[in-house]
Amino acid sequence: MPVDAFALLTEAELTIEGRLLSASNATLRARLGDDGPRCVVKPVAGERPLWDFPDGTLTGRELAAHALSELLGWGLVPPTVWRDDPELGPAMCQWWIDEVPHLRPVAVVAPDAVPEGWAAVLEAEDGRGAPVVLVHSRSPQLERLAVFDAVANNADRKGGHVLVDSEGAVWGIDHGVCFSDEPKLRTVLWGWSGEPIGEEILTDLQRLRDDLDEGVDAIDRWLDGHEREALRARVGRLLRRGTHPEPSTRWPAIPWPVF
Numbered sequence: 001m002p003v004d005a006f007a008l009l010t011e012a013e014l015t016i017e018g019r020l021l022s023a024s025n026a027t028l029r030a031r032l033g034d035d036g037p038r039c040v041v042k043p044v045a046g047e048r049p050l051w052d053f054p055d056g057t058l059t060g061r062e063l064a065a066h067a068l069s070e071l072l073g074w075g076l077v078p079p080t081v082w083r084d085d086p087e088l089g090p091a092m093c094q095w096w097i098d099e100v101p102h103l104r105p106v107a108v109v110a111p112d113a114v115p116e117g118w119a120a121v122l123e124a125e126d127g128r129g130a131p132v133v134l135v136h137s138r139s140p141q142l143e144r145l146a147v148f149d150a151v152a153n154n155a156d157r158k159g160g161h162v163l164v165d166s167e168g169a170v171w172g173i174d175h176g177v178c179f180s181d182e183p184k185l186r187t188v189l190w191g192w193s194g195e196p197i198g199e200e201i202l203t204d205l206q207r208l209r210d211d212l213d214e215g216v217d218a219i220d221r222w223l224d225g226h227e228r229e230a231l232r233a234r235v236g237r238l239l240r241r242g243t244h245p246e247p248s249t250r251w252p253a254i255p256w257p258v259f
Helices: 005-011 058-072 140-152 199-214 225-241
Strands: 014-019 028-032 038-043 080-085 089-095 106-109 119-125 131-136 162-164 170-172
Touching: 005 080, 005 089, 014 038, 038 058, 058 080, 058 089, 058 140, 058 199, 140 170, 140 199, 140 225, 199 225
Parallel strands: none
Antiparallel strands: 014 028, 028 038, 038 089, 080 089, 106 131, 119 131, 162 170
């Protein structure tokens, strides 16, 4: 990733390559310039209305997620900027991550094929009735992503929203349905459920709480007052308990589809 990634995302002319049809909202893949690096563009005008999130706020939540990742110092969300494009209007623009599929840290496998050291999250059956297991790695980067989702109140952490690049770095993408003031954590990363959170992560959360108490415009500007208050409360709760959250019985704890 070049050192001028943010400048490219903000200033380079967008050359649209096409639309990602699997996405719920209008999601475009583009070049930064005629033949430059790729990015993902999500225009506000392409957002589908949701009953539980205010209209026109999903792209801003993507910006808040990136700011949260940077504030924690975890580098889990690709560089993300806000730009007002002459043709697309206000939009989120995010660096494209070239995924290495065989390194993906979330998988659905047969019960006898669970990789050593991985966590089993859910037992199920495939379309032919054969038993399968939803599993994920227990790497330190992925644990941070699980805590990040608990802080952001991510309502849709699918397996396909966790990418690993050619250097082995873990990236989380697609954060449009985060930061609700109502509990909504829905994720495939339940492998640490109820376990103690690592001391290094807790130290980072303590620093985050202090920063949030002083106010962080890069996050606060995209959320309403109730959402900002709930964000601070979630961080405080994680620090008091010192353990990873456990799935709720009041709403589906795992997104569907999982990929």
